[in-house]
Amino acid sequence: MRDIHRVFITGLSALTASGATADDNWAAVLAGEYGIDEIKQWDVSTWTHRLGGELKDYQPAKMLPDRKLMKVISRQDVLGINVAMQAVDHSQLIPYRETLESTDVFNDETAVFVGSPGNKYYQQYDFLPLIAKTGGNMQAFATQLFSEVHPTWLLRILPNNVLAYTGIHYGFKGVNHNIANHAVGGMQAIIEAYHAVK
Template sequence: MNPSSERIVFTGSGIVCGSGATVSEVWARIESGESSIDKFRWERGRVRRYDWDSSNWPCGIAAEVKEDNRTLVPDRKLHKTISRKDMYGIYASEQAIKGSGVLTCRETMTDASRNSFNDRTGLIVGSGGANYHDDYDFLPLIHEAKGDLTGFGRELSNQVTPMWLLRNLPNNVLCHVGIQWQLKGTNACITNQCASSPMAVAESASAIINGEADRFVAVGHDSVLEPEHMLYYETLGLLSREIPKPFDASRSGTVFGEGGGAIILEKQSDAVERGAEVIGEFLGFGSTCEATGTVELNPTGEGLRRAIEEALENAGLVPSDVGMICAHGNGTKASDLTEGLAIESVFGGNIPPVTAFKWAYGHLIGAAGIVDLIMTLESLKRGIVPGVSSFSEVDSQLADFPVGRTHTKLEGDVALVICRAFGGLNVVLAVRGARR
């Protein structure tokens, strides 16, 4: 439990994904049961670097971000030194920072006060790993050198941009959001695959509690939307040919999304003092590993059960306090079943309504947890547990599991957000919604 009496609140958020580029836009599509998953077609040009028509691909659907690079990051100089998925993080951060007004007070500060304010403002980013297609910059060179490494080395600087390494640094969003907003305090770039971004939120809150910083921008961004990634996920049997159906008897896999999310964390007393709108409260988190390897999962959900219990204990909650669960619900056979079993083992016969958002905007991988958190806070604010529009019949091994097609009324104001990743990683956040 939080040892200091200081409560940690969320005061602003930003989002971009296939379903939209503002929180209200994404919420509206969720509320109307509309998924942004579809076939897509890339054309070589400013945004995409090769032609790709997904209709030729067996599982060729995704929730693609539609916004142009210039909409996401107006500073065009930056486009040469970052990748498109970095733009999602930079865009979401700007929305969250501006929306929260958390940096506004700097404008009237003396230099000394501003420096110390910046040193006490942290930034933690959950990032994806590398993308295969970033390395395709080397393909023309490999072709020309005909597989000869000596020739490859000699011609390197004539064929490949000097910016190649910088464009592909995993910590680019950390660097550029930091420079843009002068956030100079505690920082990290977390690369825990699908569990990256909830860990960014949890580590930010922990650092405020620990007294390292007074406020944080927590960010997640990712895109695995590229041919090779899609091929390997499909080879592993993880991709669906239709909109994912979390916990459904006929579910057949997940679908890629892409995007970014950002959220501002600060002390409640600071938020009250500056008259900020509070959109939620961080209560606690749990983090566990199943030690099972990349894609295998503990068949009983034991690792996730421990993470849920740890989050409840850390937040000072009992299971009956929870009004809603935002599940990972990626739509794959093994993950959903073990997730359901873990939830059942903690909540017994009194499971609160469960929802999951991947039917709406796909699986955002490194950004999934933080975008789910933002939509969970929106659900809490509106007192609605959104239905899963692709759902029809629950998995027979999860009888009476409370997930459904239609929206249900929320009881209480506390939610759990569950996030799972390759490697058997589980992160669970416990949050309270803003009072309605």
């Protein structure tokens, strides 16, 4: 008989156009409700297709444990950190950790695996005007970069921000892993986490 190692998902979350929590999303499914509606974040009046799945009532200050964090991260980081924290809370890992005599080993062996889409086109806006202004002259671009683009621009768009801030918040120091592979990053993170636990 072969040895089978099973891995259980103990916590989950969902932040979608249908709801801000896993329970909200499940309730929407049971009620036959959907989150698709006309896009409201930007002007789509000239678009032939105007529907999309947008988050309703996006309030980043209510989604993070530390509102000061909003100054140094992007919108997608706010969403990722929020949903990661929901999953950790749902898993009951923290109450379990508090029952241990020493949390050092637990923290050292607990890791964060994140699937990230990488950077979005709108995250490049900070330096696009400078590229246009310098006409593609990279020497001129480099000379003016620090006077035209905020020095923390790069920190706001790092694809591993969700991993870093979630790990720091909970003190998880295990072998953290961030996969930036657009649409399949999340699935790859689950597979990698499975193999790490197994």
